[in-house]
Amino acid sequence: MSATDIDHGAGLVVVGASLAGLRAAESARLAGYEGPITLVGDEFHLPYDRPPLSKQFLKDGAEVDFHTTAEELAALDVKLRLGAPATGLDPTSHRVRVGDSDWIPYQKLIIATGASPRSLPHAPDLDGVIGLRTIDDALALRERLRPGTKLVIVGAGFIGSELASSARDRGADVTIVEAAPIPLVRAVGETVGQALAKLHERNGIPLLCDVQVEELIGTTHVEAVRLSTGTSLPAELVVVGVGAAPATGWLADSGIELHPVDGGVIANEFLQTSLEDVYAAGDVVHWPTPRSTDSQCGWRTGRMLLIRRTRQLSMPSHRRMPSLTRQSPTSGATGTRAESSS
């Protein structure tokens, strides 16, 4: 397909139907954009609030809090495509591939595919070993967490620590294994890290620091975790919380500039990527701002691409934007990921 075949009536396509993607679509409408908007997401759920998944959702059986409803999206005239994983991007023909062979044309594209949990290298595919990122992960975990369930959490980052506390409250027999000598030391420093370690101790949660996982043992279901110390911990459930990496595998052949360390999308201060008409927002992006949330990043992206197009709207510089909440566990002080701090 040549550039002359580009469907410039294709409008705005947002890939990633979570916080940043939703806010980008909403803000494009708020900024006065009237063309077509398509929001594409691989999950089957409407955008929802992820942070409670390691907290109230597990601990108290709280309901999932959705950021929007199908009716609200319909009122904004946002076409929703859920259960639709983007699998490729062809910037020359301005198209995103969805699934095996379905292509969606775009005039402008926003990449908001967030971050996926890292897995343990060379770990066998065993039942009972999960990462915690989606509603479905959290539901599977909640169903299996019973009094006495032997749970090993690999990684004492934010998510691992929150999960440990929630699982303990549900009566599970929890052990945390952490490779660093002090938990979260890179994110919060030694003093706070040591205080967190004491908190786990007070909650009756063994925290094994400076220890690596050597092997997950089991035939079909995980049965134990063998450690670098030579000991094995019996395990019915293993949650791997060793950080998250930007979900950019689907962009591999697109020619877009990705970060050499973690593969995140590199964008400038206008959230514009190295590809024409392609922007990025949220946890997936590296951009030069010291403080902003994924929500702000989404709002900013949606508006920014219209500003650059119409020059009719004003947008405060990020230097003047307030910081609303703490950075995501996958985000570092420069808007990049702290690799093992989830």
Ligand SMILES: Cc1cc2nc3c(=O)[nH]c(=O)nc-3n(C[C@H](O)[C@H](O)[C@H](O)COP(=O)(O)OP(=O)(O)OC[C@H]3O[C@@H](n4cnc5c(N)ncnc54)[C@H](O)[C@@H]3O)c2cc1C
């Ligand atoms: C358990 C947990 C607890 C957290 N707790 C906190 C907290 O306390 N405080 C805090 O600030 N942050 C927290 N976070 C992080 C916070 O949830 C994220 O910063 C935020 O969700 C990022 O939003 P996002 O839209 O950029 O990405 P995400 O929420 O990761 O969404 C990306 C979306 O894109 C989809 N996607 C990925 N690849 C594709 C593809 N190829 N095609 C289509 N769709 C795709 C994903 O399935 C997902 O729905 C937590 C995260 C988790 C998982």
